[in-house]
Amino acid sequence: MAEAGRHVAVELIRAKRDGRTLTGDEIRWLIAAYTAGDIADEQMSALLMAVFFRGLAPAELRAWTAAMVASGERLDLGAVSLPTVDKHSTGGVGDKVSLVLAPLVASCGAAVPQLSGRGLGHTGGTLDKLEAIPGWRAGLSAAEMIAVLRSEGCVICAAGADLAPADRKLYALRDVTGTVESIPLIASSIMSKKIAEGTSGLVLDVKVGNGAFMTEITAARLLAQTMVGLGTEAGVRTAALLTRMDIPLGRAVGNAVEVEEAVATLRGEGPPDLVAVTLALAREMLALAGIDADPAAALTDGTALDRYRRMIAAQGGDPDAPLPRARHVEQVTAASSGWLRRLDAFAVGVAAWRLGAGRARKEDPVSAAAGVLCLAKPGERVEAGQPVLELRADDESRFARSREALANAIEIGPEPPAAAPLVLERITG
Amino acid sequence: MAEAGRHVAVELIRAKRDGRTLTGDEIRWLIAAYTAGDIADEQMSALLMAVFFRGLAPAELRAWTAAMVASGERLDLGAVSLPTVDKHSTGGVGDKVSLVLAPLVASCGAAVPQLSGRGLGHTGGTLDKLEAIPGWRAGLSAAEMIAVLRSEGCVICAAGADLAPADRKLYALRDVTGTVESIPLIASSIMSKKIAEGTSGLVLDVKVGNGAFMTEITAARLLAQTMVGLGTEAGVRTAALLTRMDIPLGRAVGNAVEVEEAVATLRGEGPPDLVAVTLALAREMLALAGIDADPAAALTDGTALDRYRRMIAAQGGDPDAPLPRARHVEQVTAASSGWLRRLDAFAVGVAAWRLGAGRARKEDPVSAAAGVLCLAKPGERVEAGQPVLELRADDESRFARSREALANAIEIGPEPPAAAPLVLERITG
Numbered sequence: 001m002a003e004a005g006r007h008v009a010v011e012l013i014r015a016k017r018d019g020r021t022l023t024g025d026e027i028r029w030l031i032a033a034y035t036a037g038d039i040a041d042e043q044m045s046a047l048l049m050a051v052f053f054r055g056l057a058p059a060e061l062r063a064w065t066a067a068m069v070a071s072g073e074r075l076d077l078g079a080v081s082l083p084t085v086d087k088h089s090t091g092g093v094g095d096k097v098s099l100v101l102a103p104l105v106a107s108c109g110a111a112v113p114q115l116s117g118r119g120l121g122h123t124g125g126t127l128d129k130l131e132a133i134p135g136w137r138a139g140l141s142a143a144e145m146i147a148v149l150r151s152e153g154c155v156i157c158a159a160g161a162d163l164a165p166a167d168r169k170l171y172a173l174r175d176v177t178g179t180v181e182s183i184p185l186i187a188s189s190i191m192s193k194k195i196a197e198g199t200s201g202l203v204l205d206v207k208v209g210n211g212a213f214m215t216e217i218t219a220a221r222l223l224a225q226t227m228v229g230l231g232t233e234a235g236v237r238t239a240a241l242l243t244r245m246d247i248p249l250g251r252a253v254g255n256a257v258e259v260e261e262a263v264a265t266l267r268g269e270g271p272p273d274l275v276a277v278t279l280a281l282a283r284e285m286l287a288l289a290g291i292d293a294d295p296a297a298a299l300t301d302g303t304a305l306d307r308y309r310r311m312i313a314a315q316g317g318d319p320d321a322p323l324p325r326a327r328h329v330e331q332v333t334a335a336s337s338g339w340l341r342r343l344d345a346f347a348v349g350v351a352a353w354r355l356g357a358g359r360a361r362k363e364d365p366v367s368a369a370a371g372v373l374c375l376a377k378p379g380e381r382v383e384a385g386q387p388v389l390e391l392r393a394d395d396e397s398r399f400a401r402s403r404e405a406l407a408n409a410i411e412i413g414p415e416p417p418a419a420a421p422l423v424l425e426r427i428t429g
Numbered sequence: 430m431a432e433a434g435r436h437v438a439v440e441l442i443r444a445k446r447d448g449r450t451l452t453g454d455e456i457r458w459l460i461a462a463y464t465a466g467d468i469a470d471e472q473m474s475a476l477l478m479a480v481f482f483r484g485l486a487p488a489e490l491r492a493w494t495a496a497m498v499a500s501g502e503r504l505d506l507g508a509v510s511l512p513t514v515d516k517h518s519t520g521g522v523g524d525k526v527s528l529v530l531a532p533l534v535a536s537c538g539a540a541v542p543q544l545s546g547r548g549l550g551h552t553g554g555t556l557d558k559l560e561a562i563p564g565w566r567a568g569l570s571a572a573e574m575i576a577v578l579r580s581e582g583c584v585i586c587a588a589g590a591d592l593a594p595a596d597r598k599l600y601a602l603r604d605v606t607g608t609v610e611s612i613p614l615i616a617s618s619i620m621s622k623k624i625a626e627g628t629s630g631l632v633l634d635v636k637v638g639n640g641a642f643m644t645e646i647t648a649a650r651l652l653a654q655t656m657v658g659l660g661t662e663a664g665v666r667t668a669a670l671l672t673r674m675d676i677p678l679g680r681a682v683g684n685a686v687e688v689e690e691a692v693a694t695l696r697g698e699g700p701p702d703l704v705a706v707t708l709a710l711a712r713e714m715l716a717l718a719g720i721d722a723d724p725a726a727a728l729t730d731g732t733a734l735d736r737y738r739r740m741i742a743a744q745g746g747d748p749d750a751p752l753p754r755a756r757h758v759e760q761v762t763a764a765s766s767g768w769l770r771r772l773d774a775f776a777v778g779v780a781a782w783r784l785g786a787g788r789a790r791k792e793d794p795v796s797a798a799a800g801v802l803c804l805a806k807p808g809e810r811v812e813a814g815q816p817v818l819e820l821r822a823d824d825e826s827r828f829a830r831s832r833e834a835l836a837n838a839i840e841i842g843p844e845p846p847a848a849a850p851l852v853l854e855r856i857t858g
Contacts, residue, residue: 040605
């Protein structure tokens with residue numbers, strides 16, 4: 001049986017390798033057999049590399065995604081009476097949007113079931129950030145998740161092991177086999193989890209720029225179109241915004257520092273770029289949920305902040321507890337006077353990662369207190385010697401390698417940078 | 430260390446995937462780390478699939494092949510005073526050339542160190558054939574091999590585990606991951622073993638046609654050129670012949686039946702196509718060895734047969750022992766009268782395999798007695814009802830599936846087929 005399966009798998013690898021289109025039955029067998037352990041990692045990684053080169057036709061991609069959904073449980077949010085709508089970001093530097101957006105949209109009348117992940121590499125993860133709050137728990141059972149969603153209108157938690165287990169296994173394999181950067185594989189990974197989550201609506205924030213996974217707008221657009229198509233075909237109302245990620249979003253990059261900035265934003269004191277992206281996404285979510293409300297008001301009248309505090313408390317967190325503070329602080333100063341023209345998102349992300357805010361391996365812990373504060377942002381004037389970045393770490397030895405990452409991160413010139421829009425494109429089904 | 434290795438491996442997979450040329454150091458590290466078990470199968474299979482799509486640049490291929498040679502011992506044939514020259518065939522149906530060629534060329538004054546393999550799928554293996562001879566041993570130590578080579582001038586045996594162990598491991602992985610059909614990977618696999626074997630000269634028989642691994646002459650030519658280049662650069666005088674493999678070579682396909690046909694050929698009673706291919710290869714080998722002799726004479730005066738008998742005996746075999754006979758025989762007859770125009774090599778190979786002559790898995794045993802005799806060959810006249818093929822098996826239940834493979838194998842028409850050359854091209858360094 002295992003031997004027969006191995007032979008079938010070789011035939012399907014060769015078929016995909018040679019550009020033939022796999023049938024729905026073949027794809028369902030592949031995903032189910034891999035999830036069950038009947039196909040070995042070395043066979044699946046060869047198939048994934050063949051997919052990297054050959055792509056997946058639309059029907060193949062639909063079958064692949066549906067098979068990943070079918071590999072586990074699909075959540076039933078029928079007990080939630082409000083319209084459900086979620087957001088997914090492809091990840092950026094300083095991207096704490098979820099922390100603000102979920103309570104904001106909930107305060108406008110939708111229910112936001114936000115299953116989130118952890119950071120890996122230079123981009124942070126929403127769960128790592130919220131875990132800076134004493135007592136807060138990312139791991140909820142499906143029943144707990146639905147209970148928080150019903151009582152508070154929003155929940156941010158980890159996906160359970162039952163949700164698209166094929167994706168969990170495939171993602172771990174892709175990570176070590178150089179097969180992450182494939183649009184159909186990325187799209188099916190994201191969308192299988194979101195479809196299995198049971199949300200009725202979904203807004204995708206596809207970030208574009210050197211601090212994002214997608215550095216080119218053409219690839220980002222294709223990814224967004226692919227995901228919107230998959231969601232729509234699976235009965236999830238889906239839209240996407242392409243947003244700029246060449247400078248950090250807001251001023252804080254790390255875990256506790258991003259929670260603080262999110263709370264300030266919920267108090268109506270957020271940095272303008274973070275507020276603008278959050279409101280643009282909130283309007284998309286409310287439109288998909290069929291709710292006519294102005295989210296901007298909820299950021300200034302305290303209703304969104306109240307939702308946030310209730311959500312944190314419902315998951316065991318103390319919204320009033322002081323957050324961890326780093327033991328060591330250093331500054332990076334402006335080398336000359338002039339306009340800050342560029343603050344490289346990727347470099348700042350790597351710097352924060354090296355300070356301890358991120359992890360190189362899934363098993364690594366992260367430091368809640370480590371991170372980078374952007375004291376100046378592009379478009380602001382700086383004087384020589386003025387602090388531009390503040391680096392925070394629990395472990396002093398981390399500063400040196402963090403600074404190395406920042407060697408070419410700051411550009412100061414005689415002219416201000418050209419203005420550029422934050423929201424680049426809007427893609428709907 | 431293992432973790433660091435895994436990260437480096439991912440970077441190299443991504444580099445190859447994205448079309449960058451790997452350095453010699455990178456390739457040496459990859460092959461050594463994989464052989465040592467520091468790179469996991471799933472990483473190597475992804476790399477192999479990337480190589481399938483991206484190929485290997487000449488310098489990469491040289492480094493890859495040299496690293497495979499360096500993964501084990503390189504035989505020292507310095508104790509052999511005669512010029513050494515070997516032959517490698519990419520495999521065909523009824524290809525018992527090695528059994529005739531090694532003693533033939535030895536009888537003309539060269540030393541032939543022939544490391545051979547076993548059959549897999551529809552093509553047979555030289556070792557499987559010779560193991561039909563009672564007592565004959567394929568497994569010799571390096572010292573035993575050199576002793577037989579010195580005393581008899583030729584030896585046919587299995588490659589030791591120390592010879593290019595990287596290739597052994599890579600080949601097993603390629604077999605289950607759909608990465609066999611890559612010209613640089615095939616070329617490095619063959620040539621690493623032949624370079625490690627220590628021969629001074631090498632003639633490659635690259636077979637072309639539906640019974641061969643390469644069905645297209647353009648791919649066969651590229652493979653031959655690649656291998657001749659690798660051999661020449663490694664100091665092995667190398668030449669290649671492209672030879673036709675769309676009908677079985679000779680009349681016998683199997684193990685014992687091919688030994689019998691080889692012995693008949695050494696007696697001067699061989700089928701003309703087998704004799705012609707064998708003599709063409711012998712002339713190339715003698716030219717590389719710098720020997721001016723007519724191999725045709727040695728096939729009729731008994732000197733090549735004598736060499737064969739001495740070689741078999743030196744490896745424990747009894748050249749006079751009767752060979753195993755199949756318990757069951759069936760015939761396939763001509764459906765109409767006319768000229769036999771086509772006798773499909775692939776179909777006959779599969780039929781013999783299904784009768785028990787070949788194996789589906791490396792672990793399977795083969796039947797010494799099973800096989801197919803081609804009672805008529807293309808270019809001969811047949812009458813309706815006349816036997817064209819004789820099928821032999823130890824197990825009667827095997828005939829049905831064997832016959833299925835032959836459903837469209839025989840074509841009879843009113844005109845004889847056009848004559849076609851057996852040796853298609855000659856490629857030298």
